[in-house]
Amino acid sequence: MSFTLAIVGRPNVGKSTLFNRLVGKRLALVDDQPGVTRDLREGDARLGDLRFIVIDSAGLELVEDDSLQGRMRRLTERAVEEADICLFVIDGRVGVTATDEIFADILRRKNAHVIVAANKSEGSAGDAGALEAWSLGLGEPVRISAEHGEGLDDLYRILVPLADAFDAKAALTAPEVDVDVTGDEDEDAYQPPTKAKPLQLAVIGRPNAGKSTLINKILGEDRLLTGPEAGITRDAISVRTEFMGTPMRIFDTAGMRKKAKIDNKLEKLSVADGLRAVRFAEVVVVLLDVDIPFEQQDLRIADFAETEGRAVVVAANKWDLEEDKAHKLNDLREAFERLLPQLRGAPLVTVSAKTGKGLDRLHDAILKAHAVWNRRITTAKLNQWLGAMTEAHPPPAPGGRRIKLRYMTQVKTRPPAFVVMCNHAEKLPESYSRYLVNGLRTDFEMPGTPIRLTFRDQGAANPFKDKKWSTPSRLRKHTDGKGKFD
Secondary structure, three states: OOOEEEEEEOOOOOHHHHHHHHHOOOOOOOOOOOOOOOOOEEEEEEEOOEEEEEEEOOOOOOOOOOOHHHHHHHHHHHHHHHOOEEEEEEEOOOOOOHHHHHHHHHHHHHOOOEEEEEEOOOOOOOHHHHHHHHHHOOOOOEEOEOOOOEOHHHHHHHHHHHHOOOOOOOOOOOOOOOEEOOOOOOHHHOOOOOOOOOEEEEEEEOOOOOHHHHHHHHHOOOOOOOOOOOOOOOOOEEEEEEEOOEEEEEEEOOOOOOHHHOOOHHHHHHHHHHHHHHHHOOEEEEEEEOOOOOOHHHHHHHHHHHHOOOEEEEEEEOHHHOOOHHHHHHHHHHHHHHHOHHHOOOOEEEOOOOOOOOHHHHHHHHHHHHHHHOOOOOHHHHHHHHHHHHHHOOOOOHHHOOOOEEEEEEEEEOOOEEEEEEOOHHHOOHHHHHHHHHHHHHHOOOOOOOOEEEEEEOOOOOOOOOOOOOOOHHHHHHEOOOOOEO
8 A cells, every 4th residue: 555545535535436436436425415434444455556555534524623523523524634635625516606615725734645536527518617726726637436436437537646655554464264274273373463464343332322422532532433422423433553562453343233223325335234244254243231231132142153153252332431340340240141151261351442442451351362362273173172072972873873073173274163973963963063162162271262163974984894704612602693692
C-alpha cells in the first residue's frame, strides 16, 4: 500500500458506491436514503497497478453541535487530516451547491492533496456539474460514474504521480483458518501475533452494549463514533492498533437485535455485515451488558461465533456501575456454565469500557484464547490419552457389536480438529463424542475453544482373515474331529 485516500462529500453523492468499486467488494452499505454511512471504513483498494488504503466517510453536514450528525462530521474531518489524499465527491447531475463550497474551503485548510470528482457523470448528464466544479478552486475535476465504473482510468492517471510521494503501508490480511497440521509438530508450535500478521479480533453484542466505547478505550482515542443512542454503528469497522503491546486488527460491529425485531432493510444489512466480520476474525469478544446479561440474543451471538469455529471470550461490560460485584460475578459464572455448555471453560472477564478497568484481564484472556485456538497435540499423546479414555469408559456395543476406536490424530488447527479411526462410526452416539470433547478440553487445557471431532469408519481390517488355522494338539480332544469345538 502506497498511500491513504479518504472519500468525502455531502450525503448521498455516491461515496460508498465508489468505495465498493475501488475495493472490488460490497463492503460498505449502500442505500438510496442519505446518511447510511456513519463511521469511517477502511479497505484495500486496487486501481490498475496501484494498491492503497481507501477510507469511506460519513456525509459532511453543516452541523457543529454534539448531536449524532455533529459527531459524524468531526470524525470525517479527522479522517481528512490523517489521509494522504482526499477525493472530494460532488453530484455531477446536481452541480456545485453552497454546502460543497463550504466544504471545499475546509478541505483546502486540512489537506494538501485534494481531488475533485464529479460523480454520476455517465453520458452527458454530468457535463454542467463537471464544469461548475472548476469554481471550487481545487484543480481540474475528474468525471466518474461509481455505479458504472466510468472515469476511473482518469482518476488513475491523477493518482500515479502522487503515489511515489507516500510511504508504503502494510496490507490488511484475512486470517488463516482450518490450517492443516503438517507433520507431527508439538504443542510449542504456536506463533504469537506480529505486525505482519496481527491478531484479528471482532467485538460483537447487542445494541448499546458499549462495543465502540470499548474499542476507543483500547485505541486511546475517540476513533469510533459513540453516544447514548442505540445502533450508531452500522458498518463492521476495522482498525489496526497495538493492544498492550500485541498487534491487533479490531472489528467493531453493529449491534445485533432479535431477527423478529428487525424491520428495517438497513439494519438487516448491518447485522449481516457484523456476521461477516466474525468470519474474518480469529478471536471474538462477546460483549454483554452486565445489567441484562445472557439474554437470548447474547446466546445466539455466542453460539454463532462457536459454530463459525472462532475462539470466544465473554466480557461483561459496565462493571463500574455494579454494586454487589462478588454476588454478581458468581451469578454470571453460573449462568455462563448453564446456558453456554458448548463454550465450557471459555474466559469470562469483567470490564468497564468507560473507565478502562479490566482491560488487562481482557487482553490476557484474548491471548490465551488465541493460543488455545492454535493448539497442536502430538499423535503419540493423543493415542495414549485415547487408550486411557476408552479404558475408563468403553464405547457402547449397539446390537452386541462393540465399537473399537483404533487410533486418533489431529488434522487441523484454528480451531483444533481431530479424526478418530474406528469401526461402525455411524453407530457411535453423540453422547460419547461429547465425552471425548470434554476430555480433550480438560486434559489438554483447551477451554472454550471450538473443537471439531470426526469419526471415520476404517472397516473390519482383520489381519488373520485369509490365514488357515490348525487346532493345537492340547485342544483336539475338545473338538468333534473336524476342527470345530463341541
